[in-house]
Amino acid sequence: MFPSPSGSVQQLYIGLFETGILATALAESLQRIVIGFTLAVLIGGFLGVLLGVSKIADETLGSLVIALQSVPSIVWLPIALVVFQGGAGAIYFVVILGGTWAMTLNVRMGIKNVQPILLRAAKTMGYKNTELIWKVMLPASIPSALTGARLAWAFGWRALMAAELIGRGGLGRTLMDARDFFNMDLVVAIMIIISCIGLIVEYFLFSKIEKKVLSRWGLTNSGS
Amino acid sequence: MERVMITEVEKTFPNKEKNQSFTVFKDLSLTVEPGEFVSLLGPSGCGKSTLLNIVAGLDQSTSGKVKVGDTTIKEPGSDRGVVFQEAALMPWLTVLENVMFAINKKMKKEEAKEHATKYLKLVHLSKFLHSYPHELSGGMKQRVAIARALSMDPKVLLMDEPFGALDEQTRMMLHKEVQYIWEETKKTILFVTHNIRESILLSDRIVLMGTRPGGIRKIYTVDLPRPRVPASPEFIQLEQDIMAILGGEIEKVMKEEMGDDFNSQKASLLYGTDRNMGNHI
Ligand SMILES: Nc1ncnc2c1ncn2[C@@H]1O[C@H](COP(=O)(O)OP(=O)(O)OP(=O)(O)O)[C@@H](O)[C@H]1O
Ligand SMILES: [Mg+2]
Numbered sequence: 001m002f003p004s005p006s007g008s009v010q011q012l013y014i015g016l017f018e019t020g021i022l023a024t025a026l027a028e029s030l031q032r033i034v035i036g037f038t039l040a041v042l043i044g045g046f047l048g049v050l051l052g053v054s055k056i057a058d059e060t061l062g063s064l065v066i067a068l069q070s071v072p073s074i075v076w077l078p079i080a081l082v083v084f085q086g087g088a089g090a091i092y093f094v095v096i097l098g099g100t101w102a103m104t105l106n107v108r109m110g111i112k113n114v115q116p117i118l119l120r121a122a123k124t125m126g127y128k129n130t131e132l133i134w135k136v137m138l139p140a141s142i143p144s145a146l147t148g149a150r151l152a153w154a155f156g157w158r159a160l161m162a163a164e165l166i167g168r169g170g171l172g173r174t175l176m177d178a179r180d181f182f183n184m185d186l187v188v189a190i191m192i193i194i195s196c197i198g199l200i201v202e203y204f205l206f207s208k209i210e211k212k213v214l215s216r217w218g219l220t221n222s223g224s
Numbered sequence: 225m226e227r228v229m230i231t232e233v234e235k236t237f238p239n240k241e242k243n244q245s246f247t248v249f250k251d252l253s254l255t256v257e258p259g260e261f262v263s264l265l266g267p268s269g270c271g272k273s274t275l276l277n278i279v280a281g282l283d284q285s286t287s288g289k290v291k292v293g294d295t296t297i298k299e300p301g302s303d304r305g306v307v308f309q310e311a312a313l314m315p316w317l318t319v320l321e322n323v324m325f326a327i328n329k330k331m332k333k334e335e336a337k338e339h340a341t342k343y344l345k346l347v348h349l350s351k352f353l354h355s356y357p358h359e360l361s362g363g364m365k366q367r368v369a370i371a372r373a374l375s376m377d378p379k380v381l382l383m384d385e386p387f388g389a390l391d392e393q394t395r396m397m398l399h400k401e402v403q404y405i406w407e408e409t410k411k412t413i414l415f416v417t418h419n420i421r422e423s424i425l426l427s428d429r430i431v432l433m434g435t436r437p438g439g440i441r442k443i444y445t446v447d448l449p450r451p452r453v454p455a456s457p458e459f460i461q462l463e464q465d466i467m468a469i470l471g472g473e474i475e476k477v478m479k480e481e482m483g484d485d486f487n488s489q490k491a492s493l494l495y496g497t498d499r500n501m502g503n504h505i
Contacts (some may be wrong), residue, residue, distance in 0.1 A: 115312075117308060117310055117312045118312055118314060120282055120306075120308070120312070121306070121308065121312035122325075123281075123282060123299075123300040124280055124281075124282065124300045124301075124302075124304065124305070124306040124373075125302055125325065125326040125329075125372075125376065126300070126301055126302040126329060126376075127329075135325075136314070139314070139316050140314075140315075140316070142316070216316060216356060217315050217316055217358075218315045218356060218357060218358025218359075
């Protein structure tokens with residue numbers, strides 16, 4: 001009944017390479033998080049630019065975004081299940097919602113903090129309106145956008161696991177199935193996979209990109 | 225090379241809170257001849273930057289007009305290159321890309337690259353084409369900013385205390401470089417400075433501005449042969465003439481800012497002719 005290390009590793013091996021239930025579940029979860037995360041970054045990035053650039057949008061939508069951000073996105077699942085009739089759409093909805101607001105707020109901040117002198121300089125070189133957004137504001141806010149993306153991934157991943165526990169398919173559902181069969185070794189095996197994915201992406205992928213960006217933008221303390 | 229004509233320009237900042245507005249200057253007229261090097265000199269807050277920004281199109285005048293050649297200025301444009309006190313380089317672009325940024329809209333990539341390289345060579349930065357701004361010293365950054373402004377081949381070059389934040393040695397070197405560039409390119413240059421010596425060293429004419437009421441106090445024509453020698457008697461004479469009037473203006477500003485605590489004898493010790501004056505000493 002109680003999980004053992006050797007049993008968990010064995011389940012991990014069987015699930016990934018023999019029966020393939022873990023491999024299938026992992027692939028499904030990864031597909032969901034990648035699509036959900038990408039959409040969260042795109043939507044959040046767009047909203048962030050909008051709030052950063054337009055005062056009217058910021059005054060009307062800004063506090064709404066802050067309010068939404070404080071709601072854990074999994075709370076939306078019941079409504080989403082009704083709206084999407086229990087389909088996979090509900091899970092995507094929750095994952096996207098989980099990441100969007102963090103992205104929005106960080107991009108907004110990045111845009112607002114662009115040094116005015118850079119915009120003035122660009123204006124003297126004939127840049128106007130949307131060109132200023134594309135050529136100055138967006139590149140200048142990449143470091144904060146990256147922080148936003150990192151958070152969006154973290155929130156999105158957590159939201160996905162929670163949603164899958166209740167919903168259908170993926171690692172979360174398999175975790176619940178394993179519990180229903182009292183297969184605690186499998187439960188632990190799945191938990192290992194979940195934490196490994198989180199670790200690899202958050203600490204290897206993002207921190208590598210972050211390091212590169214920060215040094216190129218001249219924002220690191222070392223070396224300058 | 226183009227004439228800059230400033231005609232009866234007024235700048236008033238509205239103050240929303242107290243319902244009272246502040247007029248920096250009004251009825252200010254000045255003509256900078258094609259190829260001329262003119263300095264704007266004056267105490268802090270007299271409106272040097274404001275005037276330069278109006279010419280740049282970054283600020284709108286309340287009334288009056290500014291013409292560069294035959295066109296009336298309404299907005300910023302690449303016919304006027306601007307160099308600020310801070311280099312204002314895009315931190316995510318290399319030195320070369322920063323200069324190309326100014327001309328990318330006008331020419332193809334290869335051409336822009338060639339062009340940018342040429343101007344970076346002019347300011348002696350060929351070795352640093354692929355460095356990022358944070359890897360450069362303050363003086364080098366400022367040279368990139370100058371190359372960037374020049375690469376657009378503007379009719380007029382506007383410089384707002386471009387060397388204000390640099391140390392004395394770097395500044396002296398850049399004075400030489402600016403003189404060389406001016407002689408090479410024959411640009412019309414409008415140059416803001418606090419520094420009397422700098423203005424005498426570089427300019428054909430020095431426009432001395434004052435406050436309350438703001439505006440032009442006096443215009444000096446510098447008739448000394450180039451390169452100018454700060455130790456020559458004529459140089460020193462002019463320096464002292466300007467100092468006499470500028471000192472009075474600075475005193476006015478300080479009295480305004482400090483109220484009755486101000487002691488002009490003590491204060492006069494605080495500034496010498498070669499210092500950056502009025503910088504809220
Ligand atoms: N946005 C603004 N709103 C209100 N007043 C302003 C604004 N910008 C400038 N001023 C005022 O206009 C005056 C002129 O400012 P300006 O920056 O042109 O002075 P300056 O001669 O360049 O001074 P410095 O030598 O210190 O750079 C100052 O008294 C300043 O307080
Ligand atoms: Mg100024």
